[in-house]
Amino acid sequence: MRRIYGLLLCAAMLLLGAAKASETPEGNGSIRGKITTTEGAAAADVTIQVKNSPKGAISDADGNFQIKGLAAGSYELHISLMGYQDLTEKVTLAANEAAVISIRLQLTQKELEEVIIKTGVRSYKASAVSSSLRLQTPLLQVPQNIQVVTGKALADQQVISMSDGAIRNVSGAIRMEHWGDMYTNITARGSQIQAFRNGFNMVNSFWGPLTEDMSFVDHIEFVKGPAGFMLGNGDPSGLYNVVTKKPTGQTKGEAGLTIGSFDLYRATLDLDGKLSKDGKLLYRLNLAGQQKKSHRANEYNNRYSIAPVISYQIDNKTKLTAEYTWQKASMSDLGSYYVFSSAGFATLPVGFTSLPAGLPGTNINDHTVLLNLQHQFNSHWKVTAQAGYSNYRQVGSSMWPNAVNPNGTMIRSVGSWDAKSAMTMAQAYLNGDIATGKVRHRILGGIDVATKEYFADWGQSHALDTVGAEFNTRNPNLGAPVNGYPSFNFRTPLEQRAAAIGGTMSMRNTGVYFQDELGFFDNLLRVTLAGRYTTVTQAQWGGAAITASRFTPRIGISVSLDKQTSVYGLYDQAFVPQGGRLANGGKVKPITGNNLEFGIKRDWAGGRWNTGLTVYRILKENELTADPFSPPASGLSIVMGQKRAQGIEFDLKGRLAKGLDLVANYALTDSKITRVANGVTSMKVGDVVPGYARHTANVWLTYRLQEGVLKGLGFSSGLMFLDGRKTYWDISPDPNQVLPAYTKLDAGISYEKDNLVFNFNVFNVLNKYLYNGSYYSWLKAYNWQTDPPRNLRFSVNYRF
Template sequence: MKLYLLSVLAYVLTLLAVNAQSGNIMGNITTSDGKPAEYVNVGLKGTTKGSTTNHEGNYKIENVAVGNYTLIASFVGLETQESQIVVKAGETLSINFTLNESAQELSEVVIQANANQYNEEAPSQSLRLNTPLIETPQNIQVVTKAVLEDQQVISMSDGLIRNVSGAVRTEHWGDLYTNIKVRGSQIQAFRNGFNVVNSSWGPLTEDMSFVDHIEFVKGPAGFMLANGDPSGLYNVVTKKPTGVTKGEVSFTVGSFDLYRSTLDLDGKLSKDGKLLYRLNLAAQNKKSHRDNEFNNRYVIAPVISYQLDKNSKLTLEYTYQRAEMSDVGSYYVFSPDGFATYPVEFTTLPSGMPATNIDDHSFFVNFQHKLNNNWKLTGQLAYFNYQQQGSSMWPGAVYEDGKILRTVSSWDAKSKMTLGQVFVNGDVTTGSVRHRILGGLDLGNKEYFADWGQYHMLDSVGAEFDPLNPYYGVPVNGYPQFDYTTPLEERAQAVAGLIDQRYTGVYVQDELGFINNKVRLTLAGRYTTVSQSSYGGTPLTAKRFTPRVGLSVSLNDFTSVYALYDQAFIPQAGTLTNGDDAKPITGNNMEIGFKRNWAGGKWSSTLGIYRILKNNEITSDPNNPNSGLSVELGEKRSQGIEFDLRGTIVNGLKLIANYAYTDSKVTKVTEGITDIDEGDIIPGFAKHTVNGWLTYKIQNGVLKGTGFSAGVTWLADRETYWDESPDPSQTLPDYVKVDAGLFWQKDRIKITANVFNVLDEYLYSGSYYSWLSAYYWQTDPPRNARLSLNYKF
């Protein structure tokens, strides 16, 4: 890392010494009806210098040598416009264009020319950064809408993570919530820039019907969004109105009685185009490769936006998700004899068990105001209300002969979150230094109530459940009948099922651009105050300042290198064995990387090397496991290498490929901890993860529009033991999953068929559980298929 930083410094000094006199060109492109024109190519005739307009129609071309040029604005299928310009040293020239086409006409061309793109050049507005991804000193990967459609991803927990280096899922309770681990730890879940985590079992995994794309931010990002784990976050960006009247309907059928339909409507509510709407609907019935399991979903997601004036816009968004699921604990299998000792479809769930029902509501209000050409103010509020009534199965005992006493506990839960954000973005120049400024305020109030204290034994001693001769009728002790009359808040109080958090964060960031913005130095800081209590622990109030320093250097228009140091701050509540309050988790992240856009930005690659130190994380006291007391582990260290490649390699051929090496260990052990040793592996990751997804579409001839796809996931050296196994030979095998598909697309119709787990491998994750003296695992589906029909109108 030192050698790398010295090389970067040497390059910067050389650049300072030989930098030629140059200037910049910037401007805005609109359509004939005054709307921003996105994806328009702007370039200098006879050179390789160019740019593409963003969602606001803005472009910028930097480091242009002085002289006379012809500036060209072009788009496939549209008339090219030209302007004669003169670039002067140290000046920024402002050139605007107006296209003859309307916003609707342009959008129709965009749909044809930019469909199924796998590569994004800039983050969403909800990440608050006005910096292209190649210039951002951090590893950010975007899973686009086209990727979700091609891979037939229908929820956050449905194969999505294959598109991001180093991302894995361990035991995940079906499709209830998404537990994604990157860089050795679980990353935080965000939606539209808000941290929506309110317990260890949430949020409810998003249905893809209302999702536009997902952004994975590696490393700490608390400075710009909220409190977060030093490993990173994923940000779900929902669909918004585009101002173009259009629609799309889809129908999907698949293995295990999957029946699903979605409707996406987009258009205007007023003739002048100021009042817009977007409406997404979805309905799904879905069973499982295990008997008696089901996961039915219903979604209503309307969005309305109103252009108050040319500088101000208000957006209102509501999402309702209804989930009706079988008991969530049924996904686990237990055996004293080792992993995978039962068939892949084996379950302990009896027929007739009451369902778990979930109602999930979310509201967003977003206001954007353009103060002038250089400054923009954004304010947004969010309210989340989640209610769950259900149960969770877990063995009360696992005997040496494999028989099980099945236990069911209540799992009623309620979550309320009220969140607010106000931030300002600025882009100004002082002398020869460009400043991309970000500053703002975050506020949050989160409450979680859960009753898991009611128990019911399905089986009796002498009449245990026998996996070798399973009976799935009415259990000998009948079905559970829990108390729902007592208010949930009272029941949660009785079992310490309470979480309460309030936080305030103030942050500021300045990205200083030197040498015509070829060298960018990021200086940022955040001051956070948090008050939190959880699971009956002592209330905790904590305050902390977390800094961030980043350096990004453009070696040329398509290549950059970066280095980053930042910190994370995560409050935690609990009572330590020695009587002290738990300290907040702190983390230090050091990262260096290389980014390059290829073929004019059609595909991109990122290579990153990181090292994370995480301190003060608490866990149950191993010497008193049932006392409710905790101890501090000490220090964890995660380090590794990540590589991502995505985009259109050649016309018709799109590829996503990634690799990650992850190493996560305990480096310091708190005095008195006997069950954990220095050097122990932190479970829940794979040392090597390899993913690939390739799609090819025939461009000409009688088979034009026909294509095929193929994908592979390989997880090697998986580390998932929470408790030490008594049998060293019982280790998790490598995970290898192969998928393949065909599709046909013509005009507005697309038919897609995919086969998942083509090799029909027995795929699972799991661990040893010392409390039951048994191994547990959770299987992925065997070979299965999906067929979708999409029609755009």
């Protein structure tokens, strides 16, 4: 009966639409045009409605629209973009006339680009960042390398989690140790970069945060180098900021189904609409469920997420947004992704595993709550305050061998990994855009505070095998282990177990900052002067808390050579507090980082695509290493010396021609020790610092037919290339055992028709044995983690 009622309802709606359409005279006339901003950029997703008529259109990514079937007469077009002043355009048509008009919206480039990003622009290129990065400046004018991975790129590439290939869209970004789909752990410019979400630093240990499911992600922003305006303490290599979906004010939805290799079954639902007739109370709800296995036996990765968002427009100047995200992960043992052998890299099959059937997995519950309040005093001043709370709970284990033998046998061991994290964070900042005489000032000032605690019990272990009954990697038996399964004590409170083994971490930080971007000569020359003062109290591995404070300056210069081209230079600093005791009794200083960066950016073809070329150098000082003249158990350290990372980065993104979208990037990275302190013998000047590939190159190209009976049919191809990989922890004793070049070819076909989108991708088309790994001297063995062999994904999405 429900199906019959649904069909009757659809038929009634069709008849009603036809009746309304009949009220408007039909003809052979048309109105087409292009909508741009005051600065000439194309305006996408603008609604054009014919007054007193059902006819209308929505502008495409190039700002173009067309309304057909109009009779001779006078028409009034209503042009609207959510959250901005509407426009009215009058057009008079003669019989069978095709009128062409141009409409220029009276909005600033920054305002338009923010709306485009929030509503999901259908492009690989973005021209501005989210408000959570606190900047008011278009990306073309920002004196720093910032790359935005749009929702369109993520959808075309069928990225389903933060660790699922999103980094191919950014120059120089790689992953070292995979940890499956649990942690992302991205490195760039020679070090691990910080993980942010909506402007909050979500890192609370060396293993977090949990990877975000793409169902509730709008886009991702990669900031290269220090960012004193938001990075209170962290590595000077940079950060990535995951921006979640927000209500748009439009009533719409999208449902998606994905199936793929290794028993992948995935469903998503995105609902967006109004909770009140006046449009002041809006909502967004994203749901996702996934079951997935692996190319290795006995592995699984089941994920579920719920992400509701509610926003309320209190008045014309004030808006409150409340957001909750829950992610649940049920995964097989985390250490099963690692393969060990004393014979060398890739000496076992790509699908090899030592994971026995029946070993209990890991369960994770991750909760995040965010409140955001924005108040626009006037057209020049705006204040934002937001608070966040994150609670993460993990119960599981991690496999790691006790011994790896030359004859191919090993003794497997399973360790407890019971952990929880709690973070409370708050921010308040003020944005201003004013002028003093002929000088423009884009002002940013604010404060942020955070309290973080982490507890982990990894102190319990259980050997699955025994001497004389070792696990044989050449003839693996994945049944019940000879020594049985582990039975860990999880009854004692976690805090007590963590304290007993030194598995506690805590951090409290407070930072105040101020930035003024001064614009001279009609804003053709921009000088950024900024500073931040941060105090951090941090304790690690159960040690005593150490407090460090530092002022970090920021100086930038950006010059517009024309409306499409800018060159810039930047000097910035960051610092990382560290724990330890110096052998000479001195005070431990935080790691300091100095970043010097120069670049050129250009928009091409009216802003449809852009390029950026950057050169940089990062110096890190004061990092500690073990004192070679003291017993290891003493815990004493000395200052190691200086590390240097430098390189070149190139990024290209956007629509090169009608229907042709491209992401391409290349990075040359070099990271070495440039100075060694007296007494340090474990390393020397010129040694490589692990955490990068010397050459990285990525391409993703999509072409979609724009006309004919096959209109909407698209073809995609992608390439990932890494060479000169320096991702190891220990240097191999065999100089011939190095990580080879990594080449991964992907290809896909898609079809868009009305509200339906079909997408089919083949990953690792060449079926290559792809892996990343390292030598571990204490095991005298090599370890590596393999990528899946050739695999497929097919998805269908319906927009309503």
